[in-house]
Amino acid sequence: MTQVVITGTGVFTPENVITNEELVTAFNTYADNFNEKNAAAIDAGEINAVPHSSPEFIKKASGIEQRYVLNKTGVLDPDIMHPVLRAREESELSQMAEMAVAAAKVALQKAGKTASEIDAVICAASNHERAYPAIAIEVQEALEIKGFAFDMNVACSSATFGIQAARDMIRGGSARSILIVNPEICSAHLEWRDRDCHFIFGDVCTAMILERADLALSDSRFEIIDTRCVTEFSNNIRNDAGFLRRTREGHMQDRRDMLFRQEGRKVFREVVPLVSALITEHLEANDLSADQLSRLWLHQANKTMNDFIGSKVLGRTPEKHEQPNILQNYANTSSAGSIIAFSQHSDDLNSGDLGVICSFGAGYSAGSIIVKRL
Ligand SMILES: CC(C)(COP(=O)(O)OP(=O)(O)OC[C@H]1O[C@@H](n2cnc3c(N)ncnc32)[C@H](O)[C@@H]1OP(=O)(O)O)[C@@H](O)C(=O)NCCC(=O)NCCSC(=O)CC(=O)O
Secondary structure (H helix, E strand, C coil): CCCEEEEEEEEECCCEEEEHHHHHHHHHHHHHHHHHHCHHHHHCCCCCCCCCCCHHHHHHHHCCCEEEECCCHHHHCCCCCCCCCCCCCCCCCCHHHHHHHHHHHHHHHHHCCCHHHCCEEEEECCCCCCCCCCHHHHHHHHCCCCCEEEEECECECHHHHHHHHHHHHHHHCCCCEEEEEEEEEHHHCCCCCCCCCCCCECEEEEEEEEEEHHHCCCCCCEEEEEEEEEECCCCCEECCCCCCHHHCCCCCCCCHHHCCEECHHHHHHHHHHHHHHHHHHHHHHCCCCHHHEEEEEECCCCHHHHHHHHHHHHCCCCCHHHCCCCHHHHCECHHHHHHHHHHHCCCCCCCCCEEEEEEEECCCEEEEEEEEEC
């Protein structure tokens, strides 16, 4: 069977940082303004007052300390409470394509590849900024890549499902090398006015080069030993914004269900066992045991959740270096999270070392990728 390797990764990180303290100051001002404006209705019991948020809660409940965003001023303006991004001309690169090109250039350079050596582009992300043409095709044109390109969306598991799709296409012979990009503008699907989740997300873009091992030039090669993807339907993480919105009465209004929403506790309870079983069974199917793993690069949604999964999989508390978290700096960046962790915490592994990249999120969807440093 054709051996497929990951030879380069890249991360584009936006310049703007929002700390928990800045975020909470803006949120609490919004809450005070809302409560003052709606005092009569709140007193009459018609609507609920918006309670204050706190940096201490955020850090304790999630492990998140800050997040990067494309636009900070809109998010932190109590009268706006969402990012404000300039509409772009058709002649300009779209926002997602621009992030993707920046991350892709780093991944290409690390892989020692030129665009002419790439046969396909997959843009795998939780949200795409337009229906069509595909962002991936725009990235393909911007980088002057021949071949084909397409967008795909499996929410938080877009990147791992993208790896499986790319690996299978390379094995099947439809491409020799594939660029995967994961531009995640999570700030735009987050309800920054909702205390339960306003701290959760950040923006970023990751990129990876997957190719046939016999064509690889980079010293940093991770063989994809095996991939396993699972899905199980759940409404516990949901966003109803979609192209039928205009057809449904009242759906064009400012509605909570047209942005990210979740039953965080249920997600926690249901996804931890699903993911630990996925990794454990995937290792068993490959005649591997958890004590042979040098690293777990987990989805970056919640520190406690990762601590649980790591302990369940390894049968002991993981050492910090065995299960690196990046969510304290980036927050949840949906599909990009585990790839940031992989990109920033894999250079130190030695030849023969094994690890698992694992995503989980809306769908539910979860992906496990067993890799070996060559
Ligand atoms: C969302 C959570 C951080 C919430 O943490 P907890 O479960 O501890 O907290 P909770 O919601 O029950 O709230 C506990 C108490 O704190 C209060 N509380 C809530 N938010 C608060 C805030 N900002 N500041 C202060 N207090 C707050 C609540 O009202 C409640 O009060 P009281 O006790 O008085 O009622 C966590 O459940 C979580 O991370 N779950 C997993 C989420 C996850 O992995 N999601 C996937 C994301 S989707 C994804 O990754 C992307 C994708 O799929 O595309």
